[in-house]
Amino acid sequence: MNDTVVRVQGLGKQYRIGARRRYRTLRETIVDAAAAPLHWLRRRRAAGAQPEADRIWALRDVNFEVERGEVIGIIGRNGAGKSTLLKVLSRITEPTVGEIDLCGRVGSLLEVGTGFHHELTGRENIYLNGAVLGMGGAEISRKFDEIVAFAEVEKFIDTPVKRYSSGMYMRLAFAVAAHLEPEILIVDEVLAVGDAQFQNKCLGKMSEVARSGRTVLFVSHNMGTIKTLTDRCLFLREGQLTLDGSPDAAIAEYLGTGPPRVGQSLELSPYRRSADGAGDEVILRRISASAAGVSGDKNIRSGRPITISLFVEARRSVTGACVSLALFNSAQERVAQLLSYDQGIRVDLACGMQTIRCALPSLPLAPGDYFVDAGIARASDVLSWDVVLKVPLFSIRDDLGGLEWRDRPWGCLHLKDVTWEVSGVPVTATECESAGMVSSAVEV
Numbered sequence: 001m002n003d004t005v006v007r008v009q010g011l012g013k014q015y016r017i018g019a020r021r022r023y024r025t026l027r028e029t030i031v032d033a034a035a036a037p038l039h040w041l042r043r044r045r046a047a048g049a050q051p052e053a054d055r056i057w058a059l060r061d062v063n064f065e066v067e068r069g070e071v072i073g074i075i076g077r078n079g080a081g082k083s084t085l086l087k088v089l090s091r092i093t094e095p096t097v098g099e100i101d102l103c104g105r106v107g108s109l110l111e112v113g114t115g116f117h118h119e120l121t122g123r124e125n126i127y128l129n130g131a132v133l134g135m136g137g138a139e140i141s142r143k144f145d146e147i148v149a150f151a152e153v154e155k156f157i158d159t160p161v162k163r164y165s166s167g168m169y170m171r172l173a174f175a176v177a178a179h180l181e182p183e184i185l186i187v188d189e190v191l192a193v194g195d196a197q198f199q200n201k202c203l204g205k206m207s208e209v210a211r212s213g214r215t216v217l218f219v220s221h222n223m224g225t226i227k228t229l230t231d232r233c234l235f236l237r238e239g240q241l242t243l244d245g246s247p248d249a250a251i252a253e254y255l256g257t258g259p260p261r262v263g264q265s266l267e268l269s270p271y272r273r274s275a276d277g278a279g280d281e282v283i284l285r286r287i288s289a290s291a292a293g294v295s296g297d298k299n300i301r302s303g304r305p306i307t308i309s310l311f312v313e314a315r316r317s318v319t320g321a322c323v324s325l326a327l328f329n330s331a332q333e334r335v336a337q338l339l340s341y342d343q344g345i346r347v348d349l350a351c352g353m354q355t356i357r358c359a360l361p362s363l364p365l366a367p368g369d370y371f372v373d374a375g376i377a378r379a380s381d382v383l384s385w386d387v388v389l390k391v392p393l394f395s396i397r398d399d400l401g402g403l404e405w406r407d408r409p410w411g412c413l414h415l416k417d418v419t420w421e422v423s424g425v426p427v428t429a430t431e432c433e434s435a436g437m438v439s440s441a442v443e444v
Contacts, residue, residue: 004103005184005215006066006089011098013059013084013239058084059239062098066217068183071210073230073247074219075254080236082219086110086186089217104183104215107134109174111188118162122153122172125161129176143179150201151175171198178205185209187218203228223251227331251330252369255390271388281318282349282376282385286311289394300394302414303364308393310356310374314349318378321347321385323356326373327365328390335365335412347376366414367396 059081066072074082087093089100090108116125126147130140148154151172153164161169187206206229210216220226226233226247233250235243243253268284288309291300300306308325323345327336338358340347347356375387396414 003068004065005068006064006103006217007099007101008062008064008089009099011059011062011085011088011100012057012096013081013088013093014055014057014096017054017056057239059088059095062236062239062241064234064241064244066215068215069213070232071216071218071230073226073233073250074217074236075221075223075226075233075250076236077254079238081239082236083110083188084239085236086188086217086219090186102184105134106184106186107177107180107182108186109177109188110186116161116169116173119160121160122148122157122164125172126176129173133177133180134182135180139181147172147175147179150178150205152198167195167198174202178202178209182214184215184217187216189220223254224331224333226251248330248368255330255332255371255392268388268391271391273387273389281315282321283313283315284310284374284376284386284388285313285353287372287374287388287391287393300363300396302367302396303362303416306360306363306394308358308360308372310358310376311353312349312356312376313353314351317349317351319346319348320378321349322377323347323358324373324375324377325358327393328371328373329365329412330369330371332371332390333412335370336363363396364413364415364417365396366412369395 062081062085074085076082084093086108087110088095089102090106090110092108092110116129120128126144127137127140131137135143148157151168151174153168153172156164156168161172164172203225206216206218210229216229218226218229230247233243233245233247234241235250235253243250268286272284288311289300290307290309291304310323323340325336325338326334327338329335338360340358370393371390372393373387373389374391375384377384
């Protein structure tokens with residue numbers, strides 16, 4: 001039995017861009033045609049033959065398949081074609097070329113609040129919006145109380161939504177859409193609604209949908225959410241599908257080039273943030289990471305020493321500078337912060353090129369790719385001379401002695417210097433059961 005529920009083959013979507021044409025009245029058209037028929041006909045043909053330069057392919061030659069129960073993340077930079085792809089899959093717009101096969105009922109959460117009317121009450125809008133999203137009246141009535149409770153608007157359900165705050169409006173709209181029960185759920189960036197507590201509630205609801213076995217296609221710029229919710233990821237660049245693989249691989253592609261080789265310094269110009277302080281007295285030119293303390297070891301491994309080197313150009317002599325390093329994993333989660341000021345270190349730099357080295361005796365991070373925010377500033381205030389963001393710095397390799405590392409199941413840290421102790425008199429499984437303990441035996 002074929003479990004493919006979405007099949008996309010040779011999909012392309014073209015849009016016409018450029019200046020908007022002036023519309024002519026019927027009277028003007030008749031007069032022009034009567035006065036100079038040949039000139040009018042030539043102008044009509046020229047208007048219909050718009051040059052290729054005035055057209056843009058939002059999607060081009062996109063091919064992929066989705067199996068039943070998969071949760072697919074779709075990522076890419078702004079303008080990559082993500083929302084266009086979801087609109088085509090949702091049948092909101094037709095593709096220019098290619099084919100789409102969908103097997104099952106489709107529900108879309110593309111814009112929160114689509115189908116709401118400001119003059120209607122919350123109760124009336126639930127039925128109206130539910131109908132717009134494909135729910136029947138009986139289904140809406142069955143889920144009405146659950147929708148209202150999820151949106152947390154019980155007191156205001158019979159109040160016109162024009163009197164709702166923006167947060168209440170978004171909560172109610174998301175609650176209606178989130179309680180659809182389609183076989184295929186298509187979700188654009190709609191989870192960033194409401195306050196932090198409600199965002200967590202939305203994520204929990206999306207996780208529940210994913211666990212229920214329904215197929216989900218999900219667009220987001222939040223890499224942590226993509227990593228949490230999805231088990232496969234599509235990366236779009238300029239309308240083309242350039243990577244179809246694991247979330248880790250797609251996120252690394254989204255963030256930029258992969259981490260450099262150990263010991264390789266990296267040019268920082270593409271990662272530089274404009275200086276926000278005194279000017280360009282000090283500039284970060286390059287940054288590198290290398291294994292340290294182990295002779296002949298060219299890989300960075302969890303828990304081993306590591307040295308981070310900053311190559312700095314000082315345009316004049318400075319005293320009392322502070323260096324800041326923040327490490328991030330591939331999900332853009334901050335995993336470590338290093339400040340020279342915390343250790344009472346104030347850096348003095350002479351005019352010219354110099355190297356600042358930060359030696360860490362142990363870095364117990366889980367295997368994966370890591371990025372760095374680096375900055376140098378006057379320790380006396382918050383003004384920075386130079387800052388670079390999300391620079392790919394190093395990869396930590398698996399050193400678990402043959403055990404398979406499954407996507408950081410224990411968080412960001414790989415803790416190894418831990419003491420385990422077992423004490424007491426061994427007991428049998430029967431004695432465990434009689435004492436109300438779990439009846440499983442562990443040999444030490």
